[in-house]
Amino acid sequence: MKPLSTNAKMRIAPWAAVIILLVVWEGVVRLLGVPQYVFPGVIDTANALVNYYEPVGLHAWQTFWTTVIGFLIGVAVGLGLGIVVGSSPLMYRACYPLLVAFNAIPKVAFVPILVVWFGIGTVPAIITAFLICFFPIVVNVATGLATLEPEMEDVLRVLGARRLDVLLKVGLPRSMPYFFASLKVAITLAFVGTVVSETVASNQGIGYLMMSAGSQMRMPLVFAGLITISVMAMVMYQVFAWMESHITGWAHRR
């Protein structure tokens, strides 16, 4: 066999890591003889996925669109707030401590409040997803705007540019790499928010599926739920990574 080129190795590496993880997982479970209702192996989990593909699919779809809506609200609010916070040092100083304090609150603590306000179901899940994911977007957009070189601003201001001109011509394009980087983080966080809320207060979605399967000791199904969430989050992450490299390719020169 020919030795692999560096390029090929780079392509194979992530898949190899996944396969190694699966092998170790199955190996540990078998070697230690852990019962399926405590810690199912890869094969049991895969079986559960295949056997219950329909309910898993339905709940996954519920979790997916709930997450996406929460995420989109998070993007809108995060972008807006980021622009406000980042475009003036005064606002930056004023808002930053509040944002940090808010971010430190475990978002799961909001779920009971949201249930009182909106009842159980999709709405609290959307809001939890939104609450958990907008912070990195705000911080990144604000940072992107606040780190604008003063000379760059002078070049435009001396020409009579208004604040909006500076924002549109320089500030926003310049903070786009920061923005897209934050989207990758935000989408995965949004999944966390949705699932947390579904676990506590819903009768739909992967979170609910795992909760109810767990209470019946059907661990392979619980693990099937875990795998489904990670796959969805990973795919969405890749989507935004792809968008990032295509829209702000100038920031990632090779």
Added chain:
Amino acid sequence: MTTATVANQAAPDAAPRAASGRPFVEFDQVSLAYDDSGNAIEDINLTIHQGEFVAFVGPSGCGKSTFMKLCTGLHGPTEGTVRVDGQRVVGPLKITGMAFQNATLLPWRTTLDNVMLPLEIVQPHRKRLRKERQAYRDKAMRLLETVGLGAYADSYPWQLSGGMQQRASICRALIHDPELLMLDEPFGALDAFTREELWGVLSELWEANRFTVVLVTHDLREAAYLADTIYVMSARPGRILEQRHVDFARPRDLELTYTPAFTDLIHDLRGRIGAIREGRTE
């Protein structure tokens, strides 16, 4: 040293020979303090004539950049008045182009689009740009060609060398035909050969269009080679210690920089600045 002696030094030579134009930039008793820590520049009196090429030299921290801000209206004076073209300066002047040590090109725009950026801001170009895009593009291309960047119009800034980026930056400063070009150590980060090459590029552009240039620099050879008038500034608070006219015939050639007259001038200026750095003003 007192204001009187400054005036005495400047007086015998007050009418610049090289610049025949009308007074264009006038500073009258101008001081600026950013905060309570004292004046950044103090008691500046000077007149720059239209079409004149002036250079400011001085130790670092002498308020050269502050001077640029006052000149372009980015900052107002605490005392005194700044007039440009007879008008008192109260806000940013749209007749100005600026270039800095850092080329500050936008990395997401091609060289051509970077050069055209001011046209998207400054009236009346801003209004006309959409309709007459092609005409403006042609103009930008011509400008890029004069500085030898014609082939790089569609390249991104990171594909250009430092010298090329600086050429593009100067093109951007000139695209809207400014009457006043402000250069804040534009060649400071370049290697000696590239710097000398760009001196040539800049003089050619200036010879062709005769805009007024204010060049802030640390490089005395650069100042002497390019300028009609050199102002020597003191350490903070920045004052003008000396106004020196440079009479070398134009167009100037790099050979000039090796003539005794030129080296004497540099030597003399160097002595002045060395004295300022050590805290002696006489």
